[in-house]
């Protein structure tokens with residue numbers, strides 16, 4: 059990984075919100091279907107239950123239409139269960155919720171038009187809307203797809219069919235609906251808030267991770283990240299075989315550069331030089347790291363010393379093209395770098411590898427700078 063990952067707070071929040079909405083729907087959607095199934099079973103079997111409890115009870119039967127509707131619902135659920143896990147987007151979930159809501163709207167219609175079933179409508183209505191609220195409150199469109207047919211069915215009977223529903227029950231349904239809506243607003247606010255907190259925490263962790271592994275000035279990896287990756291690469295190459303090389307780079311006459319142009323210009327120069335290094339390596343496999351001060355290290359995966367020499371030449375070229383003026387340099391008019399190349403060989407520790415690359419760099423400095431030497 060060459061550059062620190064940049065998380066856009068807003069984008070991250072909306073992605074996370076979407077993720078949690080889907081995750082909650084996956085579990086609570088099934089729970090809601092099972093709750094609806096239990097209501098259907100209750101309607102289907104209540105006559106038999108009542109007769110079992112009290113054989114002399116004078117109770118109304120559910121009626122052939124309601125029993126048939128219950129059977130249709132059961133078959134629908136049984137057919138649906140195997141395909142449920144394939145429902146991943148919002149639209150099919152809304153269609154499904156609407157179909158179940160429509161089923162209950164039809165059930166309400168038969169109950170409200172039957173003299174003996176009316177008293178069940180209010181408790182059933184409350185159970186349905188509040189269980190739906192618990193399961194679907196994070197996803198408002200799906201929740202409303204389920205509940206709108208229920209409200210519409212009641213409205214249709216009250217206004218158009220002028221059903222004979224007691225005023226107290228109408229008031230109770232309005233109060234229940236108001237409670238439903240206010241609870242929905244409260245719950246979804248808590249949901250959004252908890253996702254926001256989770257998102258803030260993730261962004262914080264990512265910022266801390268960047269601070270721990272990247273150099274704040276140049277944006278390349280820091281010494282800690284280099285040490286970690288170098289150890290991992292050595293362990294992996296020992297295990298699986300292969301080769302890799304490392305280049306240690308130092309800016310020539312950088313003390314003079316700082317003295318002449320100032321420390322701030324020195325910082326800018328390091329940023330530009332690091333950019334040159336990033337441009338010449340294979341992204342994202344190879345690692346550019348700031349080793350300390352004006353020294354950098356490049357870790358080249360699957361590269362022999364000869365491959366590293368090609369990279370070293372590209373670095374020299376790239377730095378020359380950057381053409382950063384250096385009035386006090388004794389080798390060129392612009393900033394140059396010296397490089398020490400070392401290929402890892404089996405049994406070599408990270409410390410030995412770095413030391414040998416450093417002495418190759420020392421050789422390059424003594425050979426006149428603005429060049430590279432290969433270590434032994």
Ligand SMILES: Nc1nc2c(ncn2[C@@H]2O[C@H](COP(=O)(O)OP(=O)(O)OP(=O)(O)O)[C@@H](O)[C@H]2O)c(=O)[nH]1
Nearest residue numbers: 308309310311312313314316321322324325351352
């Ligand atoms: N501006 C700036 N300067 C730095 C930074 N880190 C180290 N330096 C400076 O880099 C200079 C390194 O100087 P030396 O080690 O003497 O090496 P040099 O002048 O490049 O000489 P040679 O390596 O022999 O070519 C020192 O003056 C440090 O203060 C930094 O982050 N920003």
